[in-house]
Amino acid sequence: MFYELPIAAFGAAFLVLVPLPWHWRARNVPTLSIIAWLFFSDIMLGTNSLLWAGNFHVKAKVWCDIATKLQIGATMALPACCLCLCIHLERIASVRQVRTTIEQKHRRMIFDLVMCWGVPFISMALHYVVQGHRFDIVQEFGCRPATYISLPAIFLLWVPQLAVVALTLGFAGAALYHFFRRRLTFARHLQDSNSALTPSRYFRLMAMAIAQMVWATFLTVINMWLSCRDGLRPWISWENVHTDFGRIDRFPRLFIPEEQWDWAYFIFWSVPITSVMFFLFFAFGQDAVKEYKACFRAVRRTFGFFTDKKQPLPSVAPFTPRFPTPERKSTATDAGSDATAIHSKTIHDIPLTPRSTSSFGTVIPPFDKFDYDFGSLHKNSLSSDIHFAPRHDVNDMA
CATH class of the missing domain: 1.20.1070.10 (Rhodopsin 7-helix transmembrane proteins)
Structure with missing residues (x-):
C-alpha cells in the first residue's frame, strides 16, 4: 500500500x-x-x-x-x-x-x-x-x-x-x-x-x-x-x-x-x-x-497555554488623602490669636505627594478656595523637602 x-x-x-x-x-x-x-x-x-x-x-x-x-x-x-x-x-x-x-x-x-x-x-x-x-x-x-x-x-x-x-x-x-x-x-x-x-x-x-x-x-x-x-x-x-x-x-x-x-x-x-x-x-x-x-x-x-505570570506591582509609599478641617468663625478680637492655630491645622490637611529627594513636590488642591503662596518655593528651593503654605486673608477670617 x-x-x-x-x-x-x-x-x-x-x-x-x-x-x-x-x-x-x-x-x-x-x-x-x-x-x-x-x-x-x-x-x-x-x-x-x-x-x-x-x-x-x-x-x-x-x-x-x-x-x-x-x-x-x-x-x-x-x-x-x-x-x-x-x-x-x-x-x-x-x-x-x-x-x-x-x-x-x-x-x-x-x-x-x-x-x-x-x-x-x-x-x-x-x-x-x-x-x-x-x-x-x-x-x-x-x-x-x-x-x-x-x-x-x-x-x-x-x-x-x-x-x-x-x-x-x-x-x-x-x-x-x-x-x-x-x-x-x-x-x-x-x-x-x-x-x-x-x-x-x-x-x-x-x-x-x-x-x-x-x-x-x-x-x-x-x-x-x-x-x-x-x-x-x-x-x-x-x-x-x-x-x-x-x-x-x-x-x-x-x-x-x-x-x-x-x-x-x-x-x-x-x-x-x-x-x-x-x-x-x-x-x-x-x-x-x-x-x-x-x-x-x-x-x-x-x-491556558503559555500564560504570562502576573508581575507584582512596585511598592509605592502609602498615600491617604485628607480634607481640610472646616474653619470656625472667629471675631476680630481673637483673629490674631487664632490665625496661627488655623494655619497650623490647615497646613497639615493638604494632600501632599510622598516626599523624597526624587519627588517633584506636586500639590493637588482639594478645594478651589485655597490659594497657595509659591513665594516659599524660592526660599526653600535648596531644601530636599518643599512645603507649600496656604495663604489666608485676615478679612475673610474676620
Missing part, C-alpha cells in the same frame, strides 16, 4: 484552507474558487487512494461518477480562476478605471462566478461527448475519467485549457507592463482605485497566477502527450463511441507498464503539489501572520 498518497492528499486539503479566512473577508471570488476546487480535488484523491488501496474492485459507482466529472472540471477551473484574477489585476494596474462603482463590482462578481464555475461545468458536460465508457479503476489510485482519445477530444478538452492559459499569461504580462510604466506611483494608484490590495498583495497574486499557469501548461501538455502518443482513434459515429457505455475498465498494478505507472503516480501528485504552491504564496504574508497570532491568542485563552 502507498500510505503516502492519502496522507499527502488530505494534508494538502488542510493546507489550502489556511488562507481561506482573509480571502473570504476580501470577497475575492477567483481565489475562493481556487481554494474550493483544490480542496475538493484533494479530498477526492485521498478518498480514492483509501478505497482502492491494494485492490481494483468495482465499488462506490455513484461516487466515481461524481468524482470523475469533478476531475474534468478541476482541470479547467484552475486556468479559468487565474484568468479572472489576472483580468482584475490588469484593470487595476491600467488607467482605464480609477474608481469602481457598486454596479461594476456586481458585474465583475457575476463574470467571475460564470468563469470559475460555469465554464468548468460546461467542460464537464462536453466530456460526455468523448466519454467512451463509464469510468476506469486503477489500483491504488481509484476511479479515473474515461476518454475516447480522438480529434474531438483534443478540441473539446485540451485546446480550451491551453487557450485559457494563454489568455491568462497575456493579461499577466499586460499587468506587469502597466506596473513598470508607473512603478513610482503604483502604491498611490492602488489607493486611488478604491481597492483593498496593497503592493505586496498585488505581486503575491500576480506571482501565484503566473506560477500556476506555467505549472498548468506543463501538466496539460504532458497529459495530452501521454494520452495521444499511441495514436488517435477514428471518430466513426456517436453510437460507435458510446457502445457499451456502462462498461467499467479495471487496471491492476501488475498489468500496467512501469513507465505508465510512473506517469500515473506523477499525475496524482500534481494536485497536492498545486495545493502546496498556492499555500506557500499566501502562508507568510501580513494577513497570514495576523491570523496566526489571533489563533494563538484564542488557543491560549481557551486552554
